[in-house]
Structures are given as C-alpha cells and as structure tokens.
Amino acid sequence: MPSCPRLIRPCRPRWRSPRAGDHRHRRTFQGARGPSGHASTSTAEWFDADTLNGTGRPKAAAKLIVRSVSGIRLNEAQDAIAKATGHRDWHDLASAPMEANGQVDDQAAIACVIAVSDALGIGTGAVQYALTKSRVLTGMTLERSLSIQARAWRERLFGAGGRGRPGTVVRVRSPGENQPGYLLRQGRPTYVMLDGGVGMRADFEVKTPRQALADFVPSRLWLPYGFWTLADGAVVTFSRDYMPMWRSANDGTERMDPWLRIEDIMSKTHFSTQAGTVDWAGGRAREMALAHLDERRITCLPRLVDVMGEMLAPFVETVGDAVARLRGATAEAA
Template sequence: MRFHFPNLDRPKKAAKRVARLLGDRLPLSKVQNGLATVLGYRDWHELEFAHSAQPPVPLDQDLSRGDFRSRSADLTLKLARALDITAGEALYVLLASRLTGDAGTIEDQFAIRLQCWKATGDWPVSGMAGTTVRFRGSFAGPRRLAMLTADFGRGRDSPVQIITDNRCGICTREEISIPRDPLPPFLPHRLYFVYGAWTEPDGSKVLFSRDYAPLWRLRDGQRPQQVPSTDWIKHQDETWFWEDATAPWEDRHRQAEEEARLKSFGITGLPLLIDLLPLMVTSVGNVRMPAGVLRDLQLREKSGPPRLMMA
C-alpha cells in the first residue's frame, strides 16, 4: 500500500521527530529513506515527487479501532526492518511522530505490540499460554486478572503458573477461572509504572521500574526517550516515588495517580521493558520475576543480542 499526502509537511516533521526520539543515532537522511520505504516508495526522492499523486489516505483517527491497530502493526514491523531498530522502538517513534495521524491509547499500543509479537512468532498462538483468567488469590490486585504461562497443567491437582500485575507465581486450579468469552492479554503494571528516577551526571533523569530497569530518559525541552531495559545507568542521585505498601497495583486510586504521573512527564507510549512479557509467558518451570529475566538477558548480550529484543 502506498500512502499519499496533500503535502510534505507531515512526512518531513515526522522524520525529524523520529531522528530526535532515537537520540540522533541515525542520520536524518537514513530516517527519511526508511520512512519513505515504509510508506510504499522507493526512497525519499520518489516520495517528494509522488506523494500527492492520489487522494490522501485516511489518518489514524479516521479508521476503525481494529483497522488502526492492524495498519499500525504492519507499519511498525516495516519501520523496524527499514531502520534496523526493535519493534518496540519502531512503534513508539511511529506513533509519537504522528506520521499517519494521532497516537492511540495505551490499550491500543499494547494491542498493536501484541499483534507484532504474534507476527514475529514471539507470542504463543496455541495452547493455554497467554490466556487471561480471573484470579482470586492473595496477590490478585484490584483487576483480579492473571495470565497463564506455557507451564499450565490441565489436571485439577496441577499447580498453575501465572503472571499478575505485580507477581509471577504459583496458584491452585481452584483459584482461577477461565472465562467462556476470552479476555484479551493485559499489560502488567510492574512492566509499565515508574518506581523512581536516577539523575545522570549531565542532569538528565532516567525513570526506572520496580525492578530497577531503566524505562525513560528525560531531558529538558525534549520528548521522553525509551531506554533499553538492559542498559546500565551511571547516576549520581536516586529518588523513589512510592513504597511497596503504596504500590500502584494495590488499589485503583493509586493506579490513577501513577498514570497521571506518567502524563506529567510527557510519557504517552510503552517502555521497552514490556518486551519481557512474551519471554515470561512462554517460559516453562518457575516463571521468573522481571529482574531475573533481565539478568538472563544481560548475560546473553555478552554473546549476542537476544532474538526477541531485536524483533
């Protein structure tokens, strides 16, 4: 599919935003050519001359939710290949650049990311892994939801490995119920909410998760930048936003407060930390908490990048 525009204003602004959001790791010319190929052109030069040859394509906000998500997933994977970046980075910069319209909600973005995982084979498409269930256990949280992992035994006496908003653990078969009408997978809050901030020597702030994984870098006058979850951050100061007793997965009021905190930082996208979720869902045996998964990834990076993080 070739995208047409009434003028070049939107593609030009989008290319500059993408370059900035990627921390100027790529020259603007490469970003421009990458966007052009994603939009169906041979290169930026062809886009300049042929962008208005047909009526403009509908913007994101003019599509149905399903069409918006499907189109965004396709563009995300194409952009990841064109710029040699991860799909998580591609989705964030694509929507933040407003190349094809206004960014969707966090729920939309997670649904798009889920489509990308399925397309690249990182999310199970059969069996019970990734199934969302109702959970009545002690660590259920206010949403009272859990996701089953690949280590799900159907027997009534088999222990069940689950992932909730805050925990990875074992429960009994009696503590879960599988809805007749399937529920969509959900984004665990532990992979999304910020726990505190590090101050780097240059004054930049890096927000981190409860597992002390870097999430976002904040610099004055710039949009938040994603930070790879396995990066080591050199910092000179550290602050925390809450304690475990007041964690955002303990009640809905706290969740609303932390969502407001993210918005106050200008964060409207997903952190790269959520790429741990497929690894956790497809694991067999005791499911590791995010900190343990991150340690494994850091060790693997010494011998080459993990497949999922490059998808």
C-alpha cells in the same frame, strides 16, 4: 552535545524529534479503512503532512531504529518504513504527492508496525517506539500505545491462544483473586504474568475461558514505581523492579535500557509512599505515576516492555531473569 559522565553507563545518545514542515502528503496501509470508512484496496489514504512531514519523520524513525537495533542499515530501515506506509520504496515516498488527511487509526498503525518489524526481522517494540517518537504515527496517547503493543504481541509473539498454550490470556481465580493473566508455563505450579508481575498458581486456579480475553500490557512492564533525581537535575523513572525506563532532562526524554546502572542518585521518590498505600499499581499511586508520565509528555512505551518475549522462555521466573536474557541477546546481536 553535552556529555553525561558517571550518570549512566554506557552514556547513550539523546534522541530528538524532527522539526515540522509544510509539505502536504497522504498515504494509507493495505487493508486499513480510509477516512470514508471503506476498506482501502490501495495504500494511499492515511499519511499527510502531519504524519510524514515529507521524508522528515520517516527518516527520523529510520534513524531511531538504526540507533536502537544493531545490524540494521539506514537504507534498509528507510525502505521498510516506505513500503509499510504504502510506497514502492524510499524514492517513491520522497516524490509522490498526496492529499491532506487526519491521524492514522489503530488498525493502520498496527499494520505498519508489523510490516516494518517483519521486513527488518526485529521486535515490534523497537519499531513502535521509533514510529511514535518520530510522529510517523500521529495522535498517539499512552493508551493507544498500550493497545497497539498488546495487539502486535498477539499477532507476532503469541499467536492464537488455547488451553495450555503460552501467551494465552487466562483467568486466574484463587481466594480473593479474579484477574486475567498471560499463561507462561503450564504445570504444578503454573506460572502466569499478571498485571502486577509474575505469579505462581495451582493448576486448577488457572482457567482458559471459552471466549478469548483481551490482550493487555502488564503494568509491571511500563507503569512507573518512582523516580530518582540525579546530581545534574535529571530524573530517571524506574519500574517496580527498580529498572530504569526513562531519563528526563532539559534536553528532553530518552528511553533507557532496563539493565543500565544509574549513578549519582541524590534522592528517590516512590509514588506509593506519597499516596500512603501499598497498592503501587492502583488507586492514587497509579494516578500519580500516570501524571508523572503525562508531565513529561511520554506516550511511548519503555524498552522494558520488550522482555515479554523472554518471559515465555524456560526457567524464567522473574522480570529480572527476562531482562538478563534480553541484555544477552542485545549484546550478541551487537
């Protein structure tokens, strides 16, 4: 593997998807609906050769989890994935024949992500990335990844919403503004996580609707603001807060820790500047940012999304504060 001196500190291993195979297998998740549309009482309908590739893709997913989360052994990750995909253990996954089937639906995908997360005691973001990158979850698009992550947050991070409860999707109404946001801290002022970032509002400008609003992943945490071109030709995509999200080169694209320092930058490109607008998260700038991801076939979410849990902590007022907490938690677990 070629080294990458002085480009990214620390230099991280490159992740590659496993090669496809020819095995035909099939399983499903407990509680998911199978291809017939009926609720499945077993866990044996959704996984086929295109999803599992025998043990190839589950093994690749387990390796990704081990690389990205300290303290997880490979056999633990393998067993967690095996059980989440409807098997007794890893041996059962490797030996049980299954029929062919189509892509995993959203309900089954969420069930799998949460099951692995609970079994290993780690965040849903790392699990979803591993299962998507390895193609255990097939047919994934960026839109599906965002939807699954938002629903996983509600299940495992926020819980049920309600007046004054952090994580509730509230309606923010102020002069010239009417948009949803996550309640971070109620008070004077009240802190909310809007699509474009953290905002402070008067308490009377933040309303808890009677009917729950849809969960979402704020653009601030996943939508590119621009990219750096490095001396070796690699491209590092960065967020609105100038935090690295993706590194793309001839050998593929890898997810990056948002606190890494990027060196040997030769040029910097902003989508909003190219679009001639100050609205970085909408209109033409958003279209260009999405095209940038599509060109690199990025359908996963960056690690920056994992800071959402830290946003709920006391005294966190910016995305940068949350990233610092995530970095500290990562170092402590190492």
